[in-house]
Amino acid sequence: xxxxxxxxxxxxxxxxxxxxxxxxxxxxxxxxxxxxxxxxxxxxxxxxxxxxxxxxxxxxxxxxxxxxxxxxxxxxxxxxxxxxxxxxxxxxxxxxxxxxxxxxxxxxxxxxxxxxxxxxxxxxxxxxxxxxxxxxxxxxxxxxxxxxxxxxxxxxxxxxxxxxxxxxxxxxxxxxxxxxxxxxxxxxxxxxxxxxxxxxxxxxxxxxxxxxxxxxxxxxxxxxxxxxxxxxxxxxxxxxxxxxxxxxxxxxxxxxxxxxxxxxxxxxxxxxxxxxxxxxxxxxxxxxxxxxxxxxxxxxxxxxxxxxxxxxxxxxxxxxxxxxxxxxxxxxxxxxxxxxxxxxxxxxxxxxxxx
Numbered sequence: 001x002x003x004x005x006x007x008x009x010x011x012x013x014x015x016x017x018x019x020x021x022x023x024x025x026x027x028x029x030x031x032x033x034x035x036x037x038x039x040x041x042x043x044x045x046x047x048x049x050x051x052x053x054x055x056x057x058x059x060x061x062x063x064x065x066x067x068x069x070x071x072x073x074x075x076x077x078x079x080x081x082x083x084x085x086x087x088x089x090x091x092x093x094x095x096x097x098x099x100x101x102x103x104x105x106x107x108x109x110x111x112x113x114x115x116x117x118x119x120x121x122x123x124x125x126x127x128x129x130x131x132x133x134x135x136x137x138x139x140x141x142x143x144x145x146x147x148x149x150x151x152x153x154x155x156x157x158x159x160x161x162x163x164x165x166x167x168x169x170x171x172x173x174x175x176x177x178x179x180x181x182x183x184x185x186x187x188x189x190x191x192x193x194x195x196x197x198x199x200x201x202x203x204x205x206x207x208x209x210x211x212x213x214x215x216x217x218x219x220x221x222x223x224x225x226x227x228x229x230x231x232x233x234x235x236x237x238x239x240x241x242x243x244x245x246x247x248x249x250x251x252x253x254x255x256x257x258x259x260x261x262x263x264x265x266x267x268x269x270x271x272x273x274x275x276x277x278x279x280x281x282x283x284x285x286x287x288x289x290x291x292x293x294x295x296x297x298x299x300x301x302x303x304x305x306x307x308x309x310x311x312x313x314x315x316x317x318x319x320x321x322x323x324x325x326x327x328x329x330x331x332x333x334x335x336x337x338x339x340x341x342x343x344x345x346x347x348x349x350x351x352x353x354x355x
Contacts, residue, residue: 003120004324021079028073032139033118057111068118069096069110072142091133134305151177153291171199175242183207193220
């Protein structure tokens with residue numbers, strides 16, 4: 001089959017081994033798959049994959065690795081021991097985990113040679129993690145469920161409710177997912193800071209109320225203070241950091257209000273430092289990583305399938321498999337739309353619906 005293969009540090013679209021479903025696994029024809037910044041981070045920071053103590057990811061430059069972990073596909077085959085839950089022709093998606101040989105070892109799809117990813121014409125998933133997709137829901141909407149589950153996790157983890165003004169740093173896919181999760185809980189006003197005007201406006205369409213141009217305003221806390229004074233709110237803000245840039249966390253620590261809660265949803269793949277003394281004096285609560293969990297992912301999938309959440313505005317472009325290497329470079333430069341999706345087997349046309 002054809003796939004975008006990572007080997008010796010570069011991605012090339014070529015023929016590679018046909019995947020074979022093992023015990024309790026499904027073989028899918030990939031319909032749509034999203035490009036995530038973590039695909040680029042995995043490529044550019046191989047030491048993280050070489051030294052993963054959990055064994056769930058593995059960067060081996062001498063073995064083919066197919067990237068991609070946000071996807072939807074059509075069942076075209078079954079491994080031994082499968083049930084009749086997902087007959088041939090069923091559309092399914094899955095969390096980005098694969099049980100090796102039926103378990104218990106887990107591999108991250110798209111970040112391990114034993115769990116090849118979705119930038120390919122076909123992909124294997126564990127039946128245990130597979131979820132059916134409702135009729136009438138666009139393939140491309142399902143392909144970004146994983147990204148929107150990230151914001152759902154952090155917002156749910158924060159237990160934020162009306163009466164606290166949130167600040168979302170960054171309006172990429174993860175930032176938009178946080179905005180959507182906040183709006184679904186009727187937490188307003190929502191302050192969003194980003195450098196790109198089109199992303200700020202996109203955040204507004206997901207429910208943001210106050211937009212801050214990060215090019216001209218170094219800190220979003222001035223906008224937060226104005227919103228808090230107007231609403232008569234005295235509680236400190238809850239910040240959802242959705243960028244992951246070096247130095248950003250310290251900037252937030254230096255400029256935030258005492259008692260601020262900060263959730264680090266942005267993925268750090270390079271070392272960074274923070275002044276713990278400064279954070280301690282302000283009584284800050286900072287959480288790094290930790291999600292999304294399966295429950296957050298399932299909740300997001302249900303919201304998309306029932307129409308309560310429409311993530312399609314985040315999909316700015318659809319490409320073919322041959323365009324993946326160039327698109328990865330674009331993501332690396334933090335350019336392009338919040339999400340680019342790939343149709344490995346079909347036309348590069350956005351699927352706004354499926355009937």
